[in-house]
Amino acid sequence: MPDTQSALVWFRRDLRVTDHSALALALAAHARVWCAFVFDTAILDPLRGEVPAADRRVEFIRESVIELDQALRGLASGLIVRHGKAVELIPALAQELGVTAVYANHDYEPLAIERDRDVAEALGHVGRRWITCKDQVVFEKDEIVTAAAGFFSVFTPYKRAWLKRLTPADLAPRASGAGHPAPAPVPKRLDLPIPELRALGFAPTNLAKLGIAPGMAGAARTFDDFLERIDHYRERRDFPAVKGPSYLSVHLRFGTLSIRSVARAAMERIVAGPNPGADTWLSELIWRDFYAQILSHRPDVAERAFRPAYDAIRFEEGPKADALFAAWCTGQTGYPLVDAAMHQINQTGYMHNRLRMVVASFLVKDLGIDWRRGEAYFARHLNDFDLASNNGGWQWAASSGCDAQPYFRIFNPTIQSEKFDPGGRFIRRYLPALAGLPDTAIHAPEKLDAQLQRRYGCVIGEDYPYPIVEHAAARERTLERYAVVKREPE
Numbered sequence: 001m002p003d004t005q006s007a008l009v010w011f012r013r014d015l016r017v018t019d020h021s022a023l024a025l026a027l028a029a030h031a032r033v034w035c036a037f038v039f040d041t042a043i044l045d046p047l048r049g050e051v052p053a054a055d056r057r058v059e060f061i062r063e064s065v066i067e068l069d070q071a072l073r074g075l076a077s078g079l080i081v082r083h084g085k086a087v088e089l090i091p092a093l094a095q096e097l098g099v100t101a102v103y104a105n106h107d108y109e110p111l112a113i114e115r116d117r118d119v120a121e122a123l124g125h126v127g128r129r130w131i132t133c134k135d136q137v138v139f140e141k142d143e144i145v146t147a148a149a150g151f152f153s154v155f156t157p158y159k160r161a162w163l164k165r166l167t168p169a170d171l172a173p174r175a176s177g178a179g180h181p182a183p184a185p186v187p188k189r190l191d192l193p194i195p196e197l198r199a200l201g202f203a204p205t206n207l208a209k210l211g212i213a214p215g216m217a218g219a220a221r222t223f224d225d226f227l228e229r230i231d232h233y234r235e236r237r238d239f240p241a242v243k244g245p246s247y248l249s250v251h252l253r254f255g256t257l258s259i260r261s262v263a264r265a266a267m268e269r270i271v272a273g274p275n276p277g278a279d280t281w282l283s284e285l286i287w288r289d290f291y292a293q294i295l296s297h298r299p300d301v302a303e304r305a306f307r308p309a310y311d312a313i314r315f316e317e318g319p320k321a322d323a324l325f326a327a328w329c330t331g332q333t334g335y336p337l338v339d340a341a342m343h344q345i346n347q348t349g350y351m352h353n354r355l356r357m358v359v360a361s362f363l364v365k366d367l368g369i370d371w372r373r374g375e376a377y378f379a380r381h382l383n384d385f386d387l388a389s390n391n392g393g394w395q396w397a398a399s400s401g402c403d404a405q406p407y408f409r410i411f412n413p414t415i416q417s418e419k420f421d422p423g424g425r426f427i428r429r430y431l432p433a434l435a436g437l438p439d440t441a442i443h444a445p446e447k448l449d450a451q452l453q454r455r456y457g458c459v460i461g462e463d464y465p466y467p468i469v470e471h472a473a474a475r476e477r478t479l480e481r482y483a484v485v486k487r488e489p490e
């Protein structure tokens, strides 16, 4: 017989103690609440096959789980950690502990929804309840709808409705962590050590060397640092060589800090007086909610264009397209800003937002390659990979998405470079071969005559590739390729 006084909270992409919706809900309803995390082989095993078994995200999660366990032990509690199939382990744990219910925060990705459905079903078979709640976003699913009760597919009216609906209660911290009832200690018989990275099938990465600090402490430090700069966010955020953005995306991805806490901090500044920095930053957080609700309403975007007409576009395929794609992946396109950006993602797992737009546009509209290939590459390499935001970003760049870039607006990668990395500081950081070039030549080094190339120590074709495609010609080809969508009603 399940014990109605006890429950289990399953942590997933919410690796923190404070302001945790599911934990707060469980603690309010049950006297004894255990906490668990599963290194789910359904997620980890495919990663091992697809990328070198060094994956920064796995290391980030493991470090965060260690910290979460320690924080819970500090409250005389602890985390039950397992490695295996979550769909089997969670119902088994629920039975073993004799709990009446399992609590978790909502996840909006199609595979996670399927997994949660399976867990709910398995729990139902053994007479336990499955209780979930919102945590990852401020507003979810149908909370923000149009006057006709449909979902918003244009950002500006969505943002307006989002702000109109917002009350202090939406951003108030949920009752968990220090000062609130503590979860129960891990029963001795269930208290196993947290698996080593190698036991999970992964090798260590350069996470620490990069200065990416995982866990709640890392999140708090990163956020404190950003709060010093938030007032300047609007004017600094577009320049990849400048410390403009927050670098919080990986923490928001794995929930090492709550979305409510960061949105609250931005709101406090906005309310205190005109603050374009905080205002613009809050807009970015609203974009995150926007894409999450798009995925909830249109899970098919994970495979198809949001605007169906765009699936008629024929992208390049075959060995030539594969070679162009490989050059893009490895940062050898001959367009310095694109190449530097691809080195950034390959070396660090992060890419600046402006550069995500530039390289995505370049892949689709200069190389004519299907956005889904770029999306999949980002999914494998980004530390902050989030299906909703990644898909939204790629479909924006490919013009197939909601509120996307019009198809005839095609970034010129050289002009983007001159505008957003004028002194070539970012390019020099990631492309040492170009470091000796003057600012005026760094954005299109192939235009320098051979003698000057030698003088500056960068011979095109030897030290750095020629552009693999000519932008003006590629632009024309793209306009022809996209002609199939011209008649699509707006």
Ligand SMILES: Cc1cc2nc3c(=O)[nH]c(=O)nc-3n(C[C@H](O)[C@H](O)[C@H](O)COP(=O)(O)OP(=O)(O)OC[C@H]3O[C@@H](n4cnc5c(N)ncnc54)[C@H](O)[C@@H]3O)c2cc1C
Pocket (backbone or CB within 6 Å): 237, 245, 246, 247, 248, 249, 250, 252, 253, 284, 285, 287, 288, 291, 351, 352, 353, 354, 356, 357, 360, 378, 382, 384, 385, 386, 387, 389, 390, 391, 392, 393, 394, 397
């Ligand atoms: C092609 C493409 C792919 C992208 N893939 C992802 C992804 O997989 N995961 C991801 O979190 N973001 C993605 N983004 C959005 C954005 O680039 C990153 O959120 C941002 O660069 C992360 O850095 P930051 O935390 O310093 O951002 P900041 O500028 O400090 O923004 C603060 C937070 O707002 C959110 N945010 C910012 N911009 C966006 C946006 N355009 N859409 C949705 N949320 C946003 C993020 O949670 C971010 O951490 C993508 C954008 C593009 C164009």
